[in-house]
Amino acid sequence: xxxxxxxxxxxxxxxxxxxxxxxxxxxxxxxxxxxxxxxxxxxxxxxxxxxxxxxxxxxxxxxxxxxxxxxxxxxxxxxxxxxxxxxxxxxxxxxxxxxxxxxxxxxxxxx
Amino acid sequence: xxxxxxxxxxxxxxxxxxxxxxxxxxxxxxxxxxxxxxxxxxxxxxxxxxxxxxxxxxxxxxxxxxxxxxxxxxxxxxxxxxxxxxxxxxxxxxxxxxxxxxxxxxxxxxxxxxxxxxxxxxxxxxxxxxxxxxxxxxxxxxxxxxxxxxxxxxxxxxxxxxxxxxxx
Numbered sequence: 506x507x508x509x510x511x512x513x514x515x516x517x518x519x520x521x522x523x524x525x526x527x528x529x530x531x532x533x534x535x536x537x538x539x540x541x542x543x544x545x546x547x548x549x550x551x552x553x554x555x556x557x558x559x560x561x562x563x564x565x566x567x568x569x570x571x572x573x574x575x576x577x578x579x580x581x582x583x584x585x586x587x588x589x590x591x592x593x594x595x596x597x598x599x600x601x602x603x604x605x606x607x608x609x610x611x612x613x614x615x616x
Numbered sequence: 617x618x619x620x621x622x623x624x625x626x627x628x629x630x631x632x633x634x635x636x637x638x639x640x641x642x643x644x645x646x647x648x649x650x651x652x653x654x655x656x657x658x659x660x661x662x663x664x665x666x667x668x669x670x671x672x673x674x675x676x677x678x679x680x681x682x683x684x685x686x687x688x689x690x691x692x693x694x695x696x697x698x699x700x701x702x703x704x705x706x707x708x709x710x711x712x713x714x715x716x717x718x719x720x721x722x723x724x725x726x727x728x729x730x731x732x733x734x735x736x737x738x739x740x741x742x743x744x745x746x747x748x749x750x751x752x753x754x755x756x757x758x759x760x761x762x763x764x765x766x767x768x769x770x771x772x773x774x775x776x777x778x779x780x781x782x783x784x
Contacts, residue, residue, distance in 0.1 A: 540639045556649055557639045558656020561632050565665035582635050 515570060515594040525555055525563040530572065530587065530595040537576055537586040540564070567591065617645055623657035625664060699753060707746040714738040729783050733776035740771060 519526045532538060532546045540560060548554050555563075564585065567573040572591035575583035587595070618637050621629060629636075643649050718738055721731045744767060752760045 540635045541642055544639060556652030556656070557636050557643065558652040558654070558659070560639065561636050562656050562659050565628075565632065565660070569665035582638055 515572065515590075516598050519563065519566055522559070522563040522566055525559050526567055526572075527595070527598060528553060528555070529560070529563055529567060530591055530598075533573060533585060533587045533591070534595060537584040539578075539582045539584040541582075542584075617641075617649075617653075620650070620653045620657070623654065624660050628660045628664065699750075703746050703749040703753075706749050707742040710745040711738070711742040714741050729779040730776060732779040732783075733772055736775040736779065737768075737772045741768070744768065744771065 516523050516526055516530075528547045528551055529543055531550065532543045535546075538546065540557075544555050544560060564573070568575065568585070570590075571588055572594055573585045574588050575585055578584060618640055621633060621637060621640070624633075624636075640653065714734065715738065718731070718734050721728075721734055725731050745764070748760070748764050748767065752763060755763075
């Protein structure tokens with residue numbers, strides 16, 4: 506399996522959490538954020554309101570696989586940031602989605 | 617609403633509790649939100665995510681909860697392969713026995729309610745035998761006989777009553 510495919514597969518293994526995980530990675534691509542800030546950003550970007558159960562289910566998976574990491578914080582509301590692995594996984598996933606979107610649009614243009 | 621956090625495993629609460637509480641407190645209460653939190657709690661028990669840095673810090677409480685959930689998911693107490701084989705054979709044997717009994721009774725008594733009651737009891741009989749064998753495996757033979765006998769008698773009497781009332 507190539508590295509790009511492997512990176513892409515990281516998120517695909519998340520099951521029902523794969524979409525929330527992708528949205529979290531997109532949100533963190535701009536810089537470190539804590540949980541509530543992520544939900545606000547995701548709602549603004551994707552018009553999706555993640556519930557806390559879904560948000561932390563996805564966050565825990567991302568952290569466990571080393572795609573994000575918590576930063577030290579004084580008030581225990583740890584902000585998170587993308588790791589190098591997370592950045593690669595996000596790039597790979599977005600590339601794959603863009604390839605699908607381009608193909609879809611090209612085919613629609615011919616109909 | 618934050619009391620729902622108690623449904624999550626202790627280790628999980630220790631790691632994400634404060635942040636989770638903050639996010640939860642800022643959400644508008646709705647059925648969807650409650651469902652989301654409950655589903656998250658079930659997921660946290662069934663699929664505990666352990667960060668690389670603290671994989672050896674899982675505490676006994678979490679292990680116990682997981683063990684309980686596993687027991688529920690697999691349908692009962694732990695069985696060795698040989699015990700499972702015995703329970704399986706007993707349930708097959710009981711199914712054959714009751715099938716033979718039903719055929720014999722049908723030949724003799726035809727369509728009597730008591731025969732119909734045997735038929736309906738036979739549907740649950742093998743499963744009942746299996747479950748009882750599994751749960752009573754460490755009990756005395758006398759206890760097993762009494763519980764099995766009482767259970768089967770109660771089931772048969774119930775089916776008999778249904779057949780008698782239904783036949784009128």
